[in-house]
Amino acid sequence: MSATKDIDALIELMAKLPGLGPRSARRAVLHLIRKRGLLMTPLADLMTEVAAGARECLNCGNIGTADICDICNANKRANGQICVVEDVADLWALERSGVFKGRYHVLGGTLSALDGVGPEDLSIPRLVDRISSEDVTEVILALNATIDGQTTAHYIADQLEGRVVLTSLAQGVPIGGELDYLDDGTISAALTARKTV
Amino acid sequence: MSATKDIDALIELMAKLPGLGPRSARRAVLHLIRKRGLLMTPLADLMTEVAAGARECLNCGNIGTADICDICNANKRANGQICVVEDVADLWALERSGVFKGRYHVLGGTLSALDGVGPEDLSIPRLVDRISSEDVTEVILALNATIDGQTTAHYIADQLEGRVVLTSLAQGVPIGGELDYLDDGTISAALTARKTV
Numbered sequence: 001m002s003a004t005k006d007i008d009a010l011i012e013l014m015a016k017l018p019g020l021g022p023r024s025a026r027r028a029v030l031h032l033i034r035k036r037g038l039l040m041t042p043l044a045d046l047m048t049e050v051a052a053g054a055r056e057c058l059n060c061g062n063i064g065t066a067d068i069c070d071i072c073n074a075n076k077r078a079n080g081q082i083c084v085v086e087d088v089a090d091l092w093a094l095e096r097s098g099v100f101k102g103r104y105h106v107l108g109g110t111l112s113a114l115d116g117v118g119p120e121d122l123s124i125p126r127l128v129d130r131i132s133s134e135d136v137t138e139v140i141l142a143l144n145a146t147i148d149g150q151t152t153a154h155y156i157a158d159q160l161e162g163r164v165v166l167t168s169l170a171q172g173v174p175i176g177g178e179l180d181y182l183d184d185g186t187i188s189a190a191l192t193a194r195k196t197v
Numbered sequence: 198m199s200a201t202k203d204i205d206a207l208i209e210l211m212a213k214l215p216g217l218g219p220r221s222a223r224r225a226v227l228h229l230i231r232k233r234g235l236l237m238t239p240l241a242d243l244m245t246e247v248a249a250g251a252r253e254c255l256n257c258g259n260i261g262t263a264d265i266c267d268i269c270n271a272n273k274r275a276n277g278q279i280c281v282v283e284d285v286a287d288l289w290a291l292e293r294s295g296v297f298k299g300r301y302h303v304l305g306g307t308l309s310a311l312d313g314v315g316p317e318d319l320s321i322p323r324l325v326d327r328i329s330s331e332d333v334t335e336v337i338l339a340l341n342a343t344i345d346g347q348t349t350a351h352y353i354a355d356q357l358e359g360r361v362v363l364t365s366l367a368q369g370v371p372i373g374g375e376l377d378y379l380d381d382g383t384i385s386a387a388l389t390a391r392k393t394v
Contacts, residue, residue, distance in 0.1 A: 018224050036247075041245070048241040051237040180220075
């Protein structure tokens with residue numbers, strides 16, 4: 001490789017991003033070098049800023065730039081509904097559909113006997129706390145339609161039964177599919193037609 | 198979108214990289230935020246450094262961190278051979294194969310009547326100058342096996358005929374294929390079996 005050490009190191013780091021391999025990382029780095037003023041410098045500056053500022057919301061687990069995220073801070077979103085998702089990517093997917101007006105709770109994964117993930121490894125205890133502290137009336141279980149996702153949904157439903165109305169996303173979520181990959185229309189339809197567990 | 202402005206802006210910039218769309222940019226940014234200490238900060242620092250330091254070699258057009266690149270500076274690579282490529286990505290592909298020991302000349306594109314790219318838009322005049330100033334005995338035309346690439350190769354061959362030995366890559370380069378996408382073995386074979394134009 002004729003490029004200098006820094007460029008080689010940059011290619012190596014870029015190849016660690018999901019969706020990029022060594023080959024596409026090289027193309028991306030070449031593209032960045034060609035547009036270093038317009039793209040590379042602003043990108044580097046933004047990354048530095050986000051790396052310094054980004055943190056998980058202490059309440060819901062969403063990613064933002066403050067200890068409590070914008071959604072948890074917004075009073076108009078305290079409508080008694082909490083939507084439980086596995087991952088921040090799922091929260092973003094639901095927000096893009098624009099249908100849900102309540103708050104979220106990000107679990108940070110699913111229960112998995114195989115990987116040794118128990119309820120205490122996820123933020124399920126904090127969810128149970130939030131039910132009383134935030135006057136929650138409805139919990140929407142928006143977990144992925146995978147076996148682990150549905151196992152987790154059943155566990156949470158058991159924990160919260162009788163305390164709140166429990167709903168799950170309506171049909172429309174394909175079996176085995178993952179929320180983050182769905183189109184916004186399907187997510188809207190599934191949220192609108194949600195049904196009692 | 199619930200993420201703050203900086204994160205949204207970062208996703209938008211990442212989506213401009215070749216190989217990443219809005220969806221994969223979101224996944225990449227989430228991955229970066231989760232690994233902000235281990236991946237995001239070093240990546241941002243390296244980008245800043247490369248953006249400040251990277252430049253095109255004044256002699257051959259390769260990308261490096263000095264006015265004259267490592268290959269043009271290396272005396273042992275002044276063996277009288279110049280390998281002409283369209284793009285820095287092609288130069289990197291040839292360097293990975295490790296067979297070629299001479300110098301390069303990056304054209305920066307191909308002649309194209311349709312896009313209005315003439316010989317003066319590429320670095321063909323500088324290539325002609327280098328033939329005498331660097332005592333070049335052989336020019337290897339390693340252009341892509343596309344119509345534009347071969348048209349450009351013919352034009353360069355016309356310009357240099359009688360002054361140097363002109364060779365082109367051997368069969369092994371698939372018709373319509375692009376150098377940067379070939380495996381190293383095919384590139385080695387094609388370089389080793391190059392033939393006189």
